[in-house]
Amino acid sequence: MSINITNVGRRFARFAALKRINLTIKDGEFLAILGPSGCGKTTLLRLIAGFDTPSEGTIEMEGNKVSSPKHHLPTEKRNIGMVFQSFALWPHMTVRKHIEFPLKHHQFVNQSLRKNMEQRTNDVLKIIKLQDLAGRMPAELSGGQRQRVALGRAIAPEPKVLLMDEPLSSLDAELRIAMRSELQEIHRLTGTSIVYVTHDQGEALAMADRIVVMNQGSIEQIGTPQEIYTHPRTSFVAHFVGKANLLKGSWQGRRFFPEEAAHISWPDFGVSKELKQESIYPVRPEQFFIRRDGGEIPGTITNRQYQGKAMRYTVQTAGGSRQVDTDLTDYFQLGESVFLVFKTIPLADAKEVETGRSENVGESV
Amino acid sequence: MNHPPFFFYGKGRVEPRAIWLSFPIRTVAFLGLVMLFVWPIARLVALGFTSEHGVSLENYQRIFSDPLTWQVVANTLVISTGSTVLATILGLFFAWLMAYVNLRGKKLMQLFIVLPFIIPSYITTLAWTQLFNENGILAQVLALLPGQVHLWNLYSYTGMIFILGITHYPLVYLFTVNVLRKIPREMEQACRASGASKGVTFCKVTLPMALPGIASGAFLAFLAGLDNFGIPAFLGIPAHISVLSTHIYQQMIGFGPDAFGRASVFSVLLGVLALIGMLGQWLLQRMFKVGSTASIDRQPRDQLSGFSQRFLECTVWLFFIATAMVPFLAMMMTSLLPAYGLTFTMQNLSLKNYGFVLFESPDTQLAIRNSVQLALVTTLIGSVIGTLFAYNQVRRPSRWLKMSETFMSLPYALPGTVMALSMIFVWMEPIPGWNPGIYGSMTILFLAYFTRFLILQVRGSVTAVLQVDVSMEEASHVSGATGWTKWRKILIPLLLPGILSGAALLFLTALTELTVSALLYSAQSKTIGVVIFSYEQAGYTMLSSAFSSLIVLIILIGFALLALAQTLWRRKEGGHHVH
Numbered sequence: 001m002s003i004n005i006t007n008v009g010r011r012f013a014r015f016a017a018l019k020r021i022n023l024t025i026k027d028g029e030f031l032a033i034l035g036p037s038g039c040g041k042t043t044l045l046r047l048i049a050g051f052d053t054p055s056e057g058t059i060e061m062e063g064n065k066v067s068s069p070k071h072h073l074p075t076e077k078r079n080i081g082m083v084f085q086s087f088a089l090w091p092h093m094t095v096r097k098h099i100e101f102p103l104k105h106h107q108f109v110n111q112s113l114r115k116n117m118e119q120r121t122n123d124v125l126k127i128i129k130l131q132d133l134a135g136r137m138p139a140e141l142s143g144g145q146r147q148r149v150a151l152g153r154a155i156a157p158e159p160k161v162l163l164m165d166e167p168l169s170s171l172d173a174e175l176r177i178a179m180r181s182e183l184q185e186i187h188r189l190t191g192t193s194i195v196y197v198t199h200d201q202g203e204a205l206a207m208a209d210r211i212v213v214m215n216q217g218s219i220e221q222i223g224t225p226q227e228i229y230t231h232p233r234t235s236f237v238a239h240f241v242g243k244a245n246l247l248k249g250s251w252q253g254r255r256f257f258p259e260e261a262a263h264i265s266w267p268d269f270g271v272s273k274e275l276k277q278e279s280i281y282p283v284r285p286e287q288f289f290i291r292r293d294g295g296e297i298p299g300t301i302t303n304r305q306y307q308g309k310a311m312r313y314t315v316q317t318a319g320g321s322r323q324v325d326t327d328l329t330d331y332f333q334l335g336e337s338v339f340l341v342f343k344t345i346p347l348a349d350a351k352e353v354e355t356g357r358s359e360n361v362g363e364s365v
Numbered sequence: 366m367n368h369p370p371f372f373f374y375g376k377g378r379v380e381p382r383a384i385w386l387s388f389p390i391r392t393v394a395f396l397g398l399v400m401l402f403v404w405p406i407a408r409l410v411a412l413g414f415t416s417e418h419g420v421s422l423e424n425y426q427r428i429f430s431d432p433l434t435w436q437v438v439a440n441t442l443v444i445s446t447g448s449t450v451l452a453t454i455l456g457l458f459f460a461w462l463m464a465y466v467n468l469r470g471k472k473l474m475q476l477f478i479v480l481p482f483i484i485p486s487y488i489t490t491l492a493w494t495q496l497f498n499e500n501g502i503l504a505q506v507l508a509l510l511p512g513q514v515h516l517w518n519l520y521s522y523t524g525m526i527f528i529l530g531i532t533h534y535p536l537v538y539l540f541t542v543n544v545l546r547k548i549p550r551e552m553e554q555a556c557r558a559s560g561a562s563k564g565v566t567f568c569k570v571t572l573p574m575a576l577p578g579i580a581s582g583a584f585l586a587f588l589a590g591l592d593n594f595g596i597p598a599f600l601g602i603p604a605h606i607s608v609l610s611t612h613i614y615q616q617m618i619g620f621g622p623d624a625f626g627r628a629s630v631f632s633v634l635l636g637v638l639a640l641i642g643m644l645g646q647w648l649l650q651r652m653f654k655v656g657s658t659a660s661i662d663r664q665p666r667d668q669l670s671g672f673s674q675r676f677l678e679c680t681v682w683l684f685f686i687a688t689a690m691v692p693f694l695a696m697m698m699t700s701l702l703p704a705y706g707l708t709f710t711m712q713n714l715s716l717k718n719y720g721f722v723l724f725e726s727p728d729t730q731l732a733i734r735n736s737v738q739l740a741l742v743t744t745l746i747g748s749v750i751g752t753l754f755a756y757n758q759v760r761r762p763s764r765w766l767k768m769s770e771t772f773m774s775l776p777y778a779l780p781g782t783v784m785a786l787s788m789i790f791v792w793m794e795p796i797p798g799w800n801p802g803i804y805g806s807m808t809i810l811f812l813a814y815f816t817r818f819l820i821l822q823v824r825g826s827v828t829a830v831l832q833v834d835v836s837m838e839e840a841s842h843v844s845g846a847t848g849w850t851k852w853r854k855i856l857i858p859l860l861l862p863g864i865l866s867g868a869a870l871l872f873l874t875a876l877t878e879l880t881v882s883a884l885l886y887s888a889q890s891k892t893i894g895v896v897i898f899s900y901e902q903a904g905y906t907m908l909s910s911a912f913s914s915l916i917v918l919i920i921l922i923g924f925a926l927l928a929l930a931q932t933l934w935r936r937k938e939g940g941h942h943v944h
Contacts, residue, residue: 051839090858102843109845
């Protein structure tokens with residue numbers, strides 16, 4: 001189902017939680033809404049779910065208006081499913097009862113599903129791999145199993161849209177990674193649109209077809225994971241998603257002259273006009289080399305963190321501290337004087353710049 | 366578009382259609398609340414200013430110039446304050462034991478501590494008087510001792526202070542125990558690490574930090590002392606020691622031309638004292654709210670050695686045996702004697718009193734029927750209305766609801782005699798010149814119970830609703846279930862244990878109510894409390910003992926059944942959460 005969100009705002013007393021949001025969710029896509037806590041992503045999800053009403057703007061589902069300040073279609077009349085952050089399992093119902101519940105009550109359940117409720121329940125239990133635990137109570141399940149029950153309850157009535165509010169955040173790190181592929185599989189199996197709210201950029205990049213990055217109630221950028229990662233539109237996105245170092249300098253035509261190394265210049269590999277206006281060049285940690293014997297920007301190693309696949313160094317330069325990832329074979333001492341060198345950009349990114357696929361977000365106040 | 370502030374529901378749960386629908390409902394409900402809860406008190410105050418000559422201060426002048434008035438006020442203050450001191454010492458001691466010390470069997474101790482909450486205070490008083498009876502076991506034991514040892518006369522100031530104190534210490538305990546548990550143990554450890562001894566740490570860190578909680582509990586004990594009618598009625602009236610609550614009662618049953626006016630003035634006096642107490646308690650509560658987010662730490666902090674541990678445990682159990690078991694045994698012994706004054710021997714035992722109470726006396730049968738009926742109706746209606754109110758207050762808080770809660774807590778916070786009196790004045794003639802016959806029937810008792818105890822259910826239900834996360838309901842909405850389906854399948858099953866414990870408290874309180882009933886009953890609407898009281902007043906102590914023993918038995922059985930039901934319920938939900 002396609003969802004159109006037009007100029008939506010939400011104010012709580014004087015605080016504007018959402019400011020003029022414009023967004024279209026396409027049929028069948030996996031859309032992640034990514035942002036730090038308090039950026040308004042959950043508020044937006046609750047507006048789509050119908051738990052809350054916008055202070056301005058409209059939300060349409062398949063062309064029908066469902067939310068505006070004066071018009072409100074209650075949650076149960078929207079063809080949606082939802083997975084809650086806390087899972088919201090009912091402690092007095094078994095796993096099977098949880099799956100059956102929406103099959104009995106959801107208003108958009110296909111007649112054939114309702115007639116073959118037992119069959120459908122078994123199918124869903126199979127999808128969430130809990131056939132053997134159907135008689136258990138929520139209290140008797142592990143975190144991952146509860147997560148699957150919540151998922152099963154949401155997909156059982158075959159809703160057109162699945163809303164997920166940080167569904168993995170209450171699981172431990174290992175399980176979180178494992179659940180990613182399960183969620184992707186469910187997306188492929190059901191073909192529903194998924195709106196997935198998260199503050200974990202790894203999750204968003206790994207699973208989503210498109211990512212909406214939000215900050216302070218506004219949309220910063222909308223794009224594919226690759227666009228968001230390699231071509232951030234704003235300094236916030238560059239820092240939040242790519243952990244990029246934001247280097248100050250000056251733009252002359254299509255070349256950038258960093259402040260701390262005025263004798264060199266870097267080519268424009270698709271830096272957005274917003275960043276250019278701020279005279280910023282974003283360099284992600286893996287885009288720097290560290291050299292001992294001369295290079296572009298001089299600096300001193302001040303910190304070192306072993307990360308398994310790479311080593312992350314903090315390098316203090318004239319312009320501030322820079323994060324740099326290197327191979328494990330490059331080993332530097334704390335306090336060592338080094339030079340940073342900007343890597344040549346991979347070919348794939350350069351092609352994208354020429355075709356200019358990055359989506360224009362429109363205005364965001 | 367901005368919603369006006371009081372249409373702004375918490376957690377962003379705005380349901381626009383509900384606003385228009387609920388506005389007239391709210392207005393009507395609000396007016397109803399004012400009529401039921403506020404109007405009676407206004408009428409009561411107004412009555413004090415009316416005399417044969419219209420509006421005047423005559424009643425006040427006459428009562429304030431009577432030295433007896435000040436004697437009664439002084440009695441009230443002395444007895445309430447004295448019992449508060451005793452309750453605070455006991456409550457604090459038990460709170461410290463339960464929160465900090467490594468004792469065994471704390472769960473059972475906890476039950477004994479809250480026992481005074483479920484056994485009506487007039488039955489406790491009766492039990493103690495039987496223990497200290499001239500022919501009771503204590504007297505028999507003392508007779509064996511050499512020399513002339515006189516039994517303590519409970520029908521005295523100290524007797525009343527003692528019984529009030531041991532009845533109200535659970536209030537201080539309940540307020541203090543979690544306050545103590547919330548004090549981060551690091552605070553105490555920091556003091557110890559700075560070189561202070563255990564004792565100094567307790568006096569310099571623990572006690573000052575717990576003070577708002579302790580003082581708040583002490584204020585409640587003081588209020589409970591002002592409010593109590595049963596204890597001064599059983600002990601004070603025979604000894605001609607009047608406190609305000611019994612004095613008001615005596616004014617009312619004495620009738621006379623200016624009885625209502627005088628009773629009203631005394632009620633205002635008592636009401637003002639209670640308000641001062643409430644104000645103090647409210648201020649302290651506000652002060653303490655700042656630190657109330659700290660988590661509760663149930664691990665004992667003072668690890669005692671084997672000997673001290675056993676010594677303390679023995680002391681605690683001796684206290685429980687002496688206060689919660691022996692007096693009731695004494696009462697049971699009295700109830701088994703065929704005539705007063707006989708000594709307790711095997712030959713003398715008989716079930717005659719029980720036979721009379723259960724099968725012969727029309728009074729007791731009527732009273733049991735009335736009380737059960739009143740308690741059931743009050744509990745049923747109260748739990749439905751109270752839960753609906755609590756649900757709205759938690760999910761859609763507004764100024765209206767906040768104010769309504771204050772109204773509802775007024776009749777419970779005000780002393781029972783004051784509240785009963787105001788009910789009489791309002792329902793005798795709700796509209797001047799129209800007497801619907803409510804006063805003198807069961808209806809006025811029901812109205813009084815309902816208005817007085819509704820807040821108990823509201824508080825129980827609020828706790829229950831707070832424990833159900835909003836997402837539980839939202840998940841139900843997403844699954845397509847709203848309205849009655851949502852309540853039936855999700856909310857009621859989740860709320861029921863909480864609602865039930867609120868309802869059980871409401872039921873027990875209503876079943877054995879005395880204070881309000883003593884002023885409102887009529888020949889046909891006697892209640893359990895009233896019958897026990899009138900047996901006692903007429904000198905039929907064996908009958909009142911038998912009836913009281915039965916009631917205690919019923920209460921304990923009911924309590925055990927409730928505990929059992931709750932355990933089974935928890936087991937059904939799979940017990941502890943697996944993390």
